Amino acid sequence: MSPDRFHVTMTFEAHGPAIEGTWESGPAAALKFQSFVGSHGSVDGVEIVLWSEAGGEREQLRTWTKERGLEIHRES
Numbered sequence: 001m002s003p004d005r006f007h008v009t010m011t012f013e014a015h016g017p018a019i020e021g022t023w024e025s026g027p028a029a030a031l032k033f034q035s036f037v038g039s040h041g042s043v044d045g046v047e048i049v050l051w052s053e054a055g056g057e058r059e060q061l062r063t064w065t066k067e068r069g070l071e072i073h074r075e076s
Contacts, residue, residue: 003052008032013045026052037064
């Protein structure tokens with residue numbers, strides 16, 4: 001099933017507050033992911049995740065943390 005929308009989440013600590021945005025365009029969501037990495041990616045404890053969603057089910061595509069760097073779970 002093809003994704004029908006994309007999400008970017010940024011948390012500042014495990015199970016803490018988050019910022020989230022939703023886009024219908026994968027490239028637009030990927031740009032926001034990169035923007036968050038550029039502006040907050042060097043902060044301890046921050047986790048930034050790019051998700052795809054199809055039929056109400058989310059799948060992680062990419063994750064960034066200062067400690068682990070970029071992890072690619074699946075290509076978008």
